[in-house]
Amino acid sequence: MADPKGFLTTPREEWPRRPVAERVRDWDEVCVPGALLPIIGAQADRCMDCGVPFCHEACPLGNLIPEWNELVSREDWRAAAERLHATNNFPEFTGRLCPAPCEAGCVLAINQPAVTIKNVECAIADRAWEEGFAPPAPPERLTGRTVAVIGSGPAGLAAAQQLTRAGHTVAVYERDDRLGGLMRYGIPAFKMEKRHLERRLAQMREEGTKFRTSTAVGRDVDAAELRARYDAVVVATGATVWRELPVPGRELAGIHQAMEYLPLANRVCEGDLESSPLSAAGRHVVVVGGGDTGSDCVGTAVREGAASVTQLDIYARPGAARDEEAQPWPTYPKVYRVSGSHEEAGALRRAPGVEADAHARVFAASTSRFVGDGEGRVSSLEMVEVDSGRRAVPGTERSLRADFVLLALGFSGPERGDGLLAGLGLSLEPRGTISRGGDFGTAAPGVFAAGDAARGQSLIVWAIAEGRAVAAAVDGYLTGSGSRLPAPIGPYDRPMTA
Numbered sequence: 361m362a363d364p365k366g367f368l369t370t371p372r373e374e375w376p377r378r379p380v381a382e383r384v385r386d387w388d389e390v391c392v393p394g395a396l397l398p399i400i401g402a403q404a405d406r407c408m409d410c411g412v413p414f415c416h417e418a419c420p421l422g423n424l425i426p427e428w429n430e431l432v433s434r435e436d437w438r439a440a441a442e443r444l445h446a447t448n449n450f451p452e453f454t455g456r457l458c459p460a461p462c463e464a465g466c467v468l469a470i471n472q473p474a475v476t477i478k479n480v481e482c483a484i485a486d487r488a489w490e491e492g493f494a495p496p497a498p499p500e501r502l503t504g505r506t507v508a509v510i511g512s513g514p515a516g517l518a519a520a521q522q523l524t525r526a527g528h529t530v531a532v533y534e535r536d537d538r539l540g541g542l543m544r545y546g547i548p549a550f551k552m553e554k555r556h557l558e559r560r561l562a563q564m565r566e567e568g569t570k571f572r573t574s575t576a577v578g579r580d581v582d583a584a585e586l587r588a589r590y591d592a593v594v595v596a597t598g599a600t601v602w603r604e605l606p607v608p609g610r611e612l613a614g615i616h617q618a619m620e621y622l623p624l625a626n627r628v629c630e631g632d633l634e635s636s637p638l639s640a641a642g643r644h645v646v647v648v649g650g651g652d653t654g655s656d657c658v659g660t661a662v663r664e665g666a667a668s669v670t671q672l673d674i675y676a677r678p679g680a681a682r683d684e685e686a687q688p689w690p691t692y693p694k695v696y697r698v699s700g701s702h703e704e705a706g707a708l709r710r711a712p713g714v715e716a717d718a719h720a721r722v723f724a725a726s727t728s729r730f731v732g733d734g735e736g737r738v739s740s741l742e743m744v745e746v747d748s749g750r751r752a753v754p755g756t757e758r759s760l761r762a763d764f765v766l767l768a769l770g771f772s773g774p775e776r777g778d779g780l781l782a783g784l785g786l787s788l789e790p791r792g793t794i795s796r797g798g799d800f801g802t803a804a805p806g807v808f809a810a811g812d813a814a815r816g817q818s819l820i821v822w823a824i825a826e827g828r829a830v831a832a833a834v835d836g837y838l839t840g841s842g843s844r845l846p847a848p849i850g851p852y853d854r855p856m857t858a
Contacts (some may be wrong), residue, residue, distance in 0.1 A: 363433065372473035373399050375482075377700055380707045384662050387549040387629050389456070390700040400483040403476045404432040410467045414690040415477060418465025418856060420825035421447045421454075422848045425462060425477055425517050432480055443489035444481065448850065450516045450560060450824060451490070453543065455482025456552045458821045459652070461855060466689035490558060499527035505838040508533060509576050510592040510780070513541025514820050515811025516596035517564070517747035518827025519834070522845055524569045527836050532569060533586075535576035538630070541598055543820075545623035548656050550663070550700070554630070576778065583783025592806045592834050593784065595794060596827065599812035601776070603769040607838040609730030613739040618653050618768040625660045627661075641665040644761045646741050649726055649768030652699075653815060657766045658720070661700030662708060669705045670720050670760065672743065674750060677723035683780030691856045726750065728757070731763065739763055791816065800833040800851050808834055814851065825849045 363370075375391045377383070383390050407429035415425045424443045431440035444451050457477055466474035488494045505528045509520045514533040524530045540546050540557045558805035565571070577583050602617045604610075624636040640814050647654045647661070650673025661669045675694075682693040702719035712788055716722050726746045733739035745756035773792030774781070781788070785804045787795045793816050794809040796802050802809050810830035811823045825848045835843035 363405035366402070366433075367408050367468050367472065367475075370402050370406050372406070373403060374478060375399075375475055375479050376816060377703070380423065380704050383550065383700075384704050384708065387663065389553055389654065390550050396479060396483050397487075400476075401433055401435065404429040404480050405434060406468065406475045407433075408468055409527040413469075414465040414467055415475075418690055418692070419462040419855070420822050420849050420855075421480070421828070423447045423462065423641070425475075428484060429475065429477075429480060432484060437487045437491060438485065438493050440484045441491075441493040444484045445488070445494065447826060447846070448481075449828065450514060451485035452482050452556045452560070453552065454821050455479070456556070457543075458819060459549060459692075461692045461819070464692040465856070467690075470475055470689050471627070475594055493565065496563050496797075497525055498567045499525055501527055502529060503527040503838065505529070506579075506590045507592045507594065507834060507838075508586055509594045509596060509686070511541060511596035511598060511813070512539040513543065513598050513811060514823040515598075515775070515813075515827040515830075516541070516594065517560075518824045519594050519596060519599070519810060519831045520569050520827075521564055521567065522828055522831035523834060524564070524567050526831070526845055527845075528835070528838060530569050531572055531590075533572045533575050533577050533581070535574070535579075537574050539571055544655075545626045546619060546656075548622065548625065548660050549593050549629045550659060551656065572708065576780075578779030578781075578783050580593040583780050587784055587804070587807065590787050592808065593812055594830055594834060595774075595780070595784070595786070595802075595807065595809045596830075597774050597780065597813045599771040599773050599793070599817045601772045601792065602767070603772055605727060605767050605769060607727055607729050609732060609738065612732045613736055614738040614763055614781075617728060617763040618647075618657050618766050621766055622660060625664070625762050629693075633643060636664070639664050640669075640764050643764035643766045644668055645669045645766065646672065646760060646762040647766045647768055648741075649770070650675060650721070650723075651768060652659070653770075654766075654768035655699045655701045657768055658705050659699075661764075661766075662701065662704045666764070668720075668761075670716055670722060670762075671702075671705070672724050672725045672727065673721060673723045674746060675723065676748065677717070677721075686858065688858055691858050703857060726752065728752075730762075731759070737763065738765055741765060771812070771817045773816065796851055798851060799837075800830045801837070805839065808837075822849075822855075 409426045428443045463474040478798040504852040509532045586794040645661045645666045647657045687693040705720035732742045741762040745753045794814040796809045800808045810826040829847040832845035832847035
């Protein structure tokens with residue numbers, strides 16, 4: 361504990377964002393470059409070094425948060441990087457993309473703003489790369505065992521890196537032309553520039569991990585043959601089956617799934633396309649779904665030059681503070697949050713003819729039907745206010761202009777018809793996820809499942825924890841003895857809830 365009074369004397373200060381008018385003209389990250397380091401030491405001083413640090417329990421990785429807070433306060437960046445990387449393979453990803461359940465579990469958050477744990481993490485990760493504190497860590501010797509990892513999202517990459525460092529020969533199979541899963545084509549560059557991903561992939565290549573892109577297991581490679589070639593297989597394909605909105609008018613042109621829209625915008629940033637064939641430019645955009653993916657669609661549509669952007673959330677607007685009865689500390693509370701995308705939509709393009717909040721969001725709103733323009737294209741959306749049970753409130757029907765609609769309703773599990781699951785002999789749970797046992801193993805010997813494909817749609821920090829844990833299970837299976845790799849979670853662990 362570097363400053364025993366830091367939490368009393370220093371207010372919370374977050375990484376400042378660039379001005380809205382500036383950042384919507386590019387796809388760079390929204391925060392001000394270089395503005396974090398001048399403030400982060402004092403922010404780390406706010407950590408109370410609690411006797412029982414609940415931030416550990418709130419984070420599925422078990423990050424050693426008080427330890428690296430103190431090291432940052434002392435400006436011992438090398439030691440801070442070592443402690444951070446001891447539990448997290450990719451802190452530069454979580455420091456930008458994770459919603460920080462650790463901050464909800466911060467003891468200081470009982471009656472004050474929490475420590476800016478996420479910002480401290482990001483500062484350490486970035487400093488580690490700048491100073492060379494994250495060198496490749498190839499194994500000292502090879503075991504002669506081989507592992508195929510299917511999927512290159514955070515769970516697959518974490519599993520691959522851990523198993524490679526343990527001495528196994530690992531090949532990652534990715535069906536897209538580039539690695540990264542949703543971090544590549546689902547997450548907009550303004551939330552995480554792809555250079556962070558490329559840098560980590562280069563490190564993994566130097567350590568010995570092999571990558572096979574544009575290779576869909578079950579289609580380009582027979583799944584059963586792949587299993588026969590490797591000593592173990594990890595399925596980490598993610599939950600890519602998107603949820604639908606089965607209402608009248610869904611067949612109209614101009615209504616798209618978020619994961620049809622966002623990858624094209626990312627390909628424009630990658631230089632694959634000059635412009636997106638699903639661009640929101642000049643359109644009145646309505647995003648159906650109030651989560652992070654919906655927020656990503658909002659920010660993307662603003663940058664593409666949408667005429668207006670509105671986001672619909674079926675839930676009531678949450679309060680500004682934690683509901684101590686429904687969501688007591690240290691659980692992750694549902695509170696009113698404003699992302700950078702929401703700031704941009706509210707400041708630049710207010711939704712026409714609708715009672716949205718200051719950030720272009722409409723709460724407690726359910727879509728009842730889409731209306732066409734007579735030529736087969738959507739022109740408006742009819743919605744109704746709902747109560748806490750999602751029941752329509754009579755007399756609250758409204759029509760919203762919408763000639764470009766994006767559905768961001770979440771995901772229900774891995775894809776079923778691509779030959780992968782059948783080829784490996786895997787079964788599904790009733791909710792659509794891959795069935796597995798307490799050791800992450802499936803019914804097929806030597807085949808393990810990790811990440812959203814088995815857990816269900818979750819956070820990036822849980823995906824990395826899954827990857828690390830399944831790597832320990834695979835290592836134990838291959839060696840026939842207990843693994844020395846850390847296993848931060850079990851397959852049945854869940855976030856803290858009331």
